[in-house]
Amino acid sequence: MADEVGLDLVEIAPEANPPVCKIMDFGKYKYEVAQKAREARQNQTHIVVKEVRLTPKIETHDYVTKRNQVEKFLKGGDKVKVTMKFRGREQTRPEMGYKLLQRLAEDVAEFAFVEFAPKQEGRNMTMVLGPTKKKTEAVAEAKAARKAKADAAAETTDGA
Known part of the structure; x- marks a missing residue:
């Protein structure tokens, strides 16, 4: 029957009694599955961890x-x-670094939350900050801002 219609006979459930088969265009089916998988990958967000390094004796600027x-x-x-x-004698005063990291966390509190509190690991103390906005929201906002900027620039060139 599949040959008469020009389609493929695909076995759906070989363990069933009797086995279940379906007449369909298998190439088209594989293509649609690949397209759905590709779309799902595009909608995924890749979380990137950026790193910033400081020292306890950092100047204000x-x-x-x-x-x-x-x-x-x-x-x-x-x-x-x-x-x-921490370098040299700075290692004996980890509380200075802890205070600086706490200050940084307070300064960026509207954009972030502390995911991992400051923790000493040998010569380094690390803290991880997570964004309050999701990556997809941030990308959408940036795109909208760029579009608004481009529209404003287009209006100024049209008016001149």
């Missing part, structure tokens, strides 16, 4: 620069691993 970098990563929907490096 450098701290602000690093904080802005952390904010940029968090607004983009990425996680941020903040590493505090």
